[in-house]
Amino acid sequence: MQDDELHWQEMAKLIAGCVDSLGSGVFYPRFFQMMSALAPIDQYMVFELSPNGDYATCRLAHNIESPDLGLELASLYLDGAYLDDPMLEELKASVLTSPADAPCQLLEKRLLPPIYRRRFFNVPNLETKFSFVVLDPESQHLFYINFYSRKEDGFAAAQLNALKQVSSLIGSLLLKHFRDERKRRGVIKSLLASGLSEREAQICNMILKGHTAKSIGIDLGLSESTVITYKKRAFEKLKINRKSELLKFL
Secondary structure (H helix, E strand, O other), X not given: OXXXXXXXXXXXXXXXXXXXXXXXXXXXXXXXXXXXXXXXXXXXXXXXXXXXXXXXEEEEEEEOOOHHHHHHHHHHHHXXXXXXXXXXXXXXXHHHHOOOOOOEEEEEHHHOOHHHHHHHHHOOOOOEEEEEEEEOOOOXXXXXXXXXXXXXXXXXXXXXXXXXXXXXHXXXXXXXXXXXXXXXXXXXXXXXXXXXXXXXXXXXXXXXXXXXXXXXXXXXXXXXXXXXXXXXXXXXXXXXXXXXXXXXXX
């Protein structure tokens, strides 16, 4: 009993450290430290999805052993593989029915289709993932949160129980961090962080300020058709179709 009390006292300190660093670059190291106190996690993935499912982006991709591989896997997942994720649709349906809860699931790679299993579990040498979704009441965007383990027997029962107990807290911390992070970065930095080039981000920022393709072209010394091409390319990367969606994204 005493060991449990000491453990949760330490957890309280780690949680407080995360809260103090929300929106800053210090948040992630503290978040990883907090999570490692709950369970040995070998890879983190968090994806944001729009209400109608036509927009998806990665908010966190970190493979402990190979950070570059984590980014590569996130990019591959967003390239359409998320549409074949056997767990995502089920969790999405659960949270839409009961948004106050954070439904959780455990998935073993042996239960996955061969191609999906090979890409997202065999390549990074992962065995199990613990997943849950959180609905942002402000944007109605869905956040799909995944923690992976390399161990053959996956997460121990006590570790799973701990993850389930604090899943709502983890979801709240991440949502608050993402909001604060986006506010601190500003429009241009948010667009750059979403994968846009500097010119694409610049043009999107001017669109938000009410400029037309013609006026943007005059200001930047570009032809109107070139501006339209940049805009089209940026919208494709962000998986949006109109200015109102760009505003909601930011």
